[in-house]
Amino acid sequence: MPANLPPEYLKVEEQYARAKTLEERIELTRELIRLAPKHKGTEKLLKMLKQRLAKLQRELKEKEKKRAGKSTQAFAIKKEGAAQVVFLGFPNSGKSTLLSKLTAAKPEIADYPFTTLEPVPAMMEIDGVQIQLVEAPGVVEGSSEGRGLGLKPLSLARTADAIGLVLGATDDPVEELNVLLRELERVGIKVNKKPPAVKIEERSSGGIEVVGAHLVSGGEEHVREILQDHGVFNAHVVIWEPVSPAQLRELVGKSVAFKKAFVLVARKDIPDIERKLSALLERFGKDFEIIMVGEEDLEEVKRKIFKSLDLIRVFTKPPDGEPSDRPLVLKKHSTILDVAKAVHKDLARNLKYARVWGSTKFPGQQVSKSYEVRDGDIVELHA
């Protein structure tokens, strides 16, 4: 090892030793190649680093190929209603019991693990909104590596709009949740974390266009290289906030997904429940909505599930007419223009203004297209 390596190099080398993901190792190896002094004494080192980079890139390709293959190991449930929520938990945690309380479904409930072997979809209605709940077959420690039913139950979490983590199979809810989160993490599902502020729109032609490339170290050229490494040659990329090249790789390679999640405590008759619940709240209360089933009435449970989806309901009304009793369901932070789009695209095109009852200062106040609507608003659109 040449003695005259600069301190920045040694720092990155340390980071490399601690790196967890292939994506991080690739980026740090590139960084080492860049930082290594270029002279006779470092030729061997550079050669080694380049070989390592090539090897890591091969491994990444292999991993992605495998992941694509694994999609055959996935359950798929067609989405219905305003959102799809998957119930994920250990076998015997009470998922089917919960589903039968919240919907009209009658899944088999029994006192042995893996009673449910196929996903069970069912519709839950709350305040005029239909939400699809899907019971996933049980997840166990090691599902991500093929134990139990393997990756199939976890695959449902990747496509759902939100995950309800059901606890109740063991006497230790904290440990139960830890295991579930670990299994999700291992298949690249990050819950209740903010995704990097990057939008990648693949196109059929036109090359790679990048807005905000200065927010990635290595700039536009590096962004292009990362996309091309993953077989993307035409895309419009917008970056709003600093993002590490490793994160960008994860996004482009679709090796991570960001999902909303909440916790459902399905059983309140475990020994020493009070103490265990407070431990759960202490450890996870900051990051997760923790819903106790049984303590509150079921309508309240449904309402909390709806709330954790970050959706809003808007009731449209014609001028001089009554508001519709079926709400439009939109994402939080939607605007008047989004409301119009949800009604009809022609209406969106010709929209001039709207009147709103609810979130505005005055009932029926006139607002512009960019006004952000709130849950429960009544909206009169004027074209």
Ligand SMILES: Nc1nc2c(ncn2[C@@H]2O[C@H](COP(=O)(O)OP(=O)(O)OP(=O)(O)O)[C@@H](O)[C@H]2O)c(=O)[nH]1
């Ligand atoms: N004591 C108690 N038992 C419950 C409760 N909820 C469910 N059970 C029982 O726990 C067992 C498993 O319940 P299920 O609803 O079938 O659990 P599951 O999570 O769907 O199980 P799998 O489909 O096998 O993964 C059944 O015997 C239920 O009667 C509860 O709140 N308290």
Ligand SMILES: [Mg+2]
């Ligand atoms: Mg079940």
